[in-house]
Amino acid sequence: MNNSFRLGILGSGKGSNFVALTEACASGKIPARVALVLSDVEGAGILAQARDRKMAAQYIPPGKFRTKLDEDAEQAFVSALREARVDLVVLAGFMRVLKGDFLRAFEGRIVNIHPSLLPSFPGLAAWKQALDHGVKVTGCTVHFVDAGVDAGPIIGQQTVPVLDNDTPDSLIQRIHGAEHELYPRCVAAIARRETSVVGRRVIWKS
Numbered sequence: 120m121n122n123s124f125r126l127g128i129l130g131s132g133k134g135s136n137f138v139a140l141t142e143a144c145a146s147g148k149i150p151a152r153v154a155l156v157l158s159d160v161e162g163a164g165i166l167a168q169a170r171d172r173k174m175a176a177q178y179i180p181p182g183k184f185r186t187k188l189d190e191d192a193e194q195a196f197v198s199a200l201r202e203a204r205v206d207l208v209v210l211a212g213f214m215r216v217l218k219g220d221f222l223r224a225f226e227g228r229i230v231n232i233h234p235s236l237l238p239s240f241p242g243l244a245a246w247k248q249a250l251d252h253g254v255k256v257t258g259c260t261v262h263f264v265d266a267g268v269d270a271g272p273i274i275g276q277q278t279v280p281v282l283d284n285d286t287p288d289s290l291i292q293r294i295h296g297a298e299h300e301l302y303p304r305c306v307a308a309i310a311r312r313e314t315s316v317v318g319r320r321v322i323w324k325s
């Protein structure tokens with residue numbers, strides 16, 4: 120199995136996408152290995168999930184801001200990812216916006232998953248935005264990260280229906296199910312170097 124492609128996974132929450140990605144690496148569906156897991160939240164489930172699996176996992180204090188990393192924290196994240204020789208930075212529920220130096224350090228090599236069909240419903244609680252808007256179909260999007268919020272070139276999307284009796288909870292559960300299929304598929308394609316970016320479009324070579 121070729122698993123020389125190295126993933127650095129960043130998350131602030133439960134880590135269910137991390138688990139899906141890890142399992143896909145272990146089964147060979149993604150030809151890569153998880154080199155490092157980082158979080159800005161000391162008690163985040165994603166760190167516990169990684170440590171349970173004996174993976175390198177580290178909490179890095181985010182600094183003084185609420186929605187982004189401060190300069191020292193940004194440097195610490197970038198250094199840790201460089202030391203771990205990470206090829207792709209995978210955001211899996213990382214709740215801070217990445218800025219200049221971080222984006223420059225890993226230009227074109229950062230991906231994110233968002234729980235809506237972008238460009239609809241960027242930002243927080245996207246499933247709730249979808250319910251409030253009354254859409255009949257929503258889903259999830261994997262995209263490259265650029266300086267915008269939930270704005271970079273789209274790698275893949277998966278739809279889920281919105282049912283008449285959905286609550287925010289039932290809808291996000293369904294979206295999570297789709298995320299756990301879509302994210303491994305997209306990361307596998309990148310690790311196999313089967314994608315290329317042409318302007319805003321991500322082309323999948325067959």
Ligand code: GRF
Binds near residue numbers: 131136165211298
């Ligand atoms: C996912 O819904 C993802 O779309 C969003 O954050 C959530 C992370 O969930 N960016 P988990 O920590 O992977 O369970």
